Amino acid sequence: MGKIFRFHNDVDTDQIIASQYLLFPTIEEMKSHTFESLDPAFPEKVRPGDFVVAGENFGCGSSREQAPSVLKALGVEAVVAKSFARIFYRNAINIGLPVIVCRELYDEVEDGQEMTLDMQAGTVTAGGKAYACTRLPEKMQEILNQGGLIASLNREGE
């Protein structure tokens, strides 16, 4: 069970983490600036297990992998959106942050509402209603299951 932080359509990577913070040496130093232009208090409010819910095209813009990384570092359990921009989507899987496509959820939930995610069943539940999510391609699910690309590559090498 986690709380929903609801964002709009076309949230770009500059909004997730602005380019001036990419120069900080570690993700830990960057994470307190997550969503700074949209909701400066987000890093303070979000708790491990919470969810980011958004509309279309989440994570559009630059290739910066720090965008999914700061969300993961803040403990975001998963991002559930109507659709994702492709580089963000690949980056998220590669660093082990679940990204879930669910067409209906966004229009029916509010900011601050509680929800649960069942990755195995491929469903999210909010407001007493279960929503079916689109399954990841097998290749991506394997990488995610192993906790990201590094773990996955290290496993292959064994």
Add this chain to the structure above:
Amino acid sequence: MGKTVIEKIIGRNMGREVRAGEIVTVNVDWVMVHDIFTPFLAEKFAEMGFEKVWDPDRVVFVYDHMVPASQVDDIRHFRAGDAFAETYGITHVHRSDGICHQLMTEAGYVKPGDVVFGTDSHTTTYGCVGAFSTGVGYTEMASILGTGTLWVKVPETIRVEVEGTLPAGVASKDVILRLLGDLRADGATYQALEFAGSTIEAMSVASRMAMSNMAVECGAKCAVFTPDAKTAAYCGIPLTERETSLAGDPDARYARVIRYRAEELEPVLACPSQVDNIHPVKERLGTPVDQVFIGSCTNGRLEDLQAAARQLKGKKVAPFVKLIVTPASRKVYRDALADGTLAVLAEAGAMITHPGCGLCCGRAGGILSDGERVVATNNRNFLGRMGSSKVEIYLASPATAAATAAAGVISLPEE
């Protein structure tokens, strides 16, 4: 059944026929890494336990986002890149030659039919010469450096046909902005764009670059142009069937076909703060501006600077307006110096900077503050992109930008 350009490029790479929707592991011809990600790349490469780079001669490092350094910490990124290059035998390191997306084709690396990945979303640019190229994150790049391969889904294709002659004052930038407005910011997500038609054929490679560069702004994985005589001349190769065959077949399967008549297109702006918020310049005439920027991997080439110079010849930049011009590469800078373009711009009052990404990525060289308005030739007008998050960014062609700089208010290019 026929094939799209991208099915042909990936099929050639795989040595077998492929279809949109298939997941394949491609062999990588080139990779590009820029300075923003060098420390993170080195860290991930070490964590993955690789002992060598699959082929150091296929790796290009470009320092462009942070050149020249504007903060003392920037140096850490150059040092990390240099140390990695030294350790693994990478010799293609450009320390101040220009913007990565300009150099990858200009310096002779990427050729038609190549498969290329870069740590930057605008890696889509190299489709201008008929290559499949797209952006990846640094963890994925570390994996490519170790293995020389990457899994990709063969994308579906949206074919865009433009026929006829563009009116005076309308540039390829206006064509791609119009397309972004029609497709919207997520209209081509995971898909390829394929450009064709007589208008496209008449364009220079530089004009095509502005379009493939911005393909990512509608979510596209890549954008491809069929190589022709201009491509071959630009790449310094003979034109053979190998290149010309990279054309979409009449019976190929497309997700969608979009057609434009060139004569119906006009100068447009991407208005604050979405790239798909497209309006004709004529609807925004007279809007005062504080700054104009002509440069970037979208529009910092010789023909862009020449288009700006034609608008500014014998004129001065309006009082209180700052005009910043950044050639895309050292070669562009030298060529624009040699043909007198830079002299015209300097005489008009432009500040001409060293080639690099500086202002476009909001790092240096003219960043803006709350309440300021800029007309710029780059590719993103996101909130906070070029300074504070209360800056209004309008994206335009070099001619529109230059005409605006002279007038001090948003203006149409003079014919």
